[in-house]
């Protein structure tokens with residue numbers, strides 16, 4: 001066990017866990033931030049995507065000991081009132097089916113638009129390709145990314 | 152208006168505030184899943200008045216509607232309340248939706264399966280809304296001393312034109328709650344619907360995009376422990392022993408023990424299907440600590456029955472297809488005689504592997520079992536059956552067991568089989584503590600309850616004019632006999648023979664989105680294409696001729712045929728028109744049509760030509776599911792089924808070596824991804840005013856046929872064996 005101070009969604013949070021604990025489980029089990037989802041645990045599905053210093057990162061294979069000063073943003077901290085352009089576009093297009101993968105999709109999409117505000121169709125598909133949606137909402141995901149890019 | 156007796160779901164109209172109280176308390180805690188705006192939260196009513204088990208009206212006019220059925224992503228949580236709101240005549244913006252807990256005293260069929268929620272709920276949901284509206288009108292009539300028949304309603308307002316009086320539902324709610332529940336109510340004419348048939352967004356949308364706790368895996372309680380299971384590594388093995396002492400002392404670990412999920416005298420339900428009887432439980436403080444203990448724990452297993460491999464399943468199914476079963480499933484005319492005189496014979500065999508459900512949210516459940524009561528909360532498609540099994544397993548009357556449903560991160564049939572919830576309850580009982588059982592992805596994928604492996608052999612005979620004179624189908628599946636003998640083309644061919652076999656195996660199987668149809672539709676529609684080609688006719692014309700035959704002079708007793716040929720032909724004609732069939736799209740094109748779960752779907756699929764795996768460019772889809780409740784959401788559902796069908800047929804398979812699954816996570820089990828999904832899907836609904844039928848499954852089965860037929864055009868080869876990615880020579884250029 002070791003004590004770590006993390007910067008999550010602009011707030012300092014202290015946790016006492018084993019150094020090998022992935023950020024995914026720190027968020028979910030220790031800080032009750034359950035918006036970040038578990039899907040595979042081996043960096044294959046994207047359900048656990050967070051922003052680490054603004055970059056889309058898989059939290060399921062990211063041990064807490066590797067974080068240091070880097071800033072973590074989760075779906076809960078993406079915007080104050082759920083009004084990030086990507087969240088708004090997701091609602092407008094009515095993307096979710098079961099909804100389980102969508103936090104990860106939104107975190108990947110928002111990081112994409114941060115680095116590339118006007119992605120082409122191919123760039124959207126390739127950026128979103130790491131996020132599995134078992135319900136098959138891929139067409140609306142693409143559409144919502146475009147909607148968000150326009151706004 | 153149509154007058155109907157309120158007999159269906161009669162129990163639901165008996166007011167019982169005790170039950171509703173429970174719902175209310177839960178509703179405004181974390182389980183509440185509503186689409187409340189901040190303004191609505193501030194303006195929550197001071198008092199709610201329950202008019203029946205489905206709804207309560209607040210003194211300020213807000214209405215809470217309970218959505219009775221489990222939500223697995225099919226969006227019944229929006230659609231079912233829409234039906235109630237329609238008949239109640241309230242503005243949709245004033246509706247708050249809550250997931251109802253299991254309550255057999257009020258609701259009937261709280262089950263997500265077979266695409267039946269809307270079809271079977273249709274009448275009782277309408278009555279629930281209409282009954283409440285009737286009571287509000289009666290209350291206004293008494294207050295204003297006017298006949299209730301002169302009172303009209305609109306968007307939550309009651310009006311009496313002659314006297315100029317009006318009031319909101321909220322103002323009359325208290326009085327309405329004391330009105331007798333009517334014996335008969337009026338239902339709206341379908342043409343005057345103002346909510347049904349309009350686009351309404353997912354009621355949980357805002358919570359989903361902001362990451363609020365909604366799913367079973369998100370449940371957290373004071374003092375809650377986390378539990379994981381260890382199951383045998385191979386089908387055909389069982390628990391022998393373990394040395395758990397060193398693992399028990401690992402950080403955060405509370406206990407490690409072997410347990411029986413079911414006991415000898417447990418009265419099981421069908422929903423206990425593919426469970427593994429004996430497991431090892433690891434219980435600890437957190438998920439990661441349990442995962443570490445799980446890695447460290449060494450369990451000994453022993454062989455219990457045959458260790459089967461995929462090669463064995465394949466050979467055994469092939470051998471079954473060589474012989475006729477004792478009895479045919481259906482026989483019209485004489486196929487053998489017809490084949491003898493046929494001008495042309497076409498023969499093909501199709502196959503598909505086991506598939507895992509792979510819901511994105513792995514199996515999990517929260518349970519808190521004490522000597523006094525059991526509280527169960529989590530993702531389950533069959534809560535009613537779970538309660539019955541628990542009553543027997545825990546030795547507790549059902550009254551002491553509360554089962555509540557969370558939103559589910561996918562179902563696809565997997566959560567029909569609630570063994571994981573029974574496991575959670577048994578572990579909680581043993582620990583005497585609240586416990587959340589969590590499957591790792593590996594547990595989830597290797598536990599079983601798979602879509603069966605299938606094989607089917609077709610033989611068709613054509614006369615010299617290219618008319619279909621004989622059709623023979625013989626199918627087999629693992630623990631499943633695959634064939635729907637009374638579906639098309641039964642009834643459209645003079646000489647027809649359907650035969651089926653089931654191969655008993657110890658790899659457990661269960662319903663997987665559109666059971667059996669998910670394979671047989673694709674095989675049948677691919678074979679139909681081969682036969683149409685041999686006949687020299689256009690594939691759509693060839694099918695339409697058969698439907699004409701089934702309409703005009705059906706073979707056998709028409710009521711035996713499990714489809715309506717006019718509606719079937721209807722979707723085919725619609726997709727033909729919308730896709731401009733017959734013109735050159737410059738793409739490789741395939742068509743398919745299928746009927747299942749009471750709905751009709753026809754699809755045309757265009758593949759892009761080019762190097763590598765052909766990409767699906769566009770799909771046109773025509774659907775006849777009767778009245779469409781929520782068109783936007785219905786399209787979403789259709790799109791999801793199409794992507795799902797293309798994905799699994801192209802990429803996915805579960806295989807086994809000596810009983811051991813060879814895939815355990817998404818590195819080796821391939822699911823379709825964003826850049827592989829069709830570029831575009833256009834969906835059209837037949838507008839016929841017929842009572843609604845299901846949509847969770849019907850768009851999936853036929854798309855596999857449309858894909859196969861387009862692949863033939865693109866590659867010049869028929870594709871007989873799923874997943875198509877493994878076909879040799881490979882699809883990859």
Ligand code: FES
Pocket residue numbers: 037038039040041042043044045046047048049058059060061
């Ligand atoms: S849970 Fe991290 S990528 Fe799947």
Ligand code: FES
Pocket residue numbers: 096097098099100101102132133134135136137224511560561
């Ligand atoms: S919406 Fe269900 S997994 Fe994506």
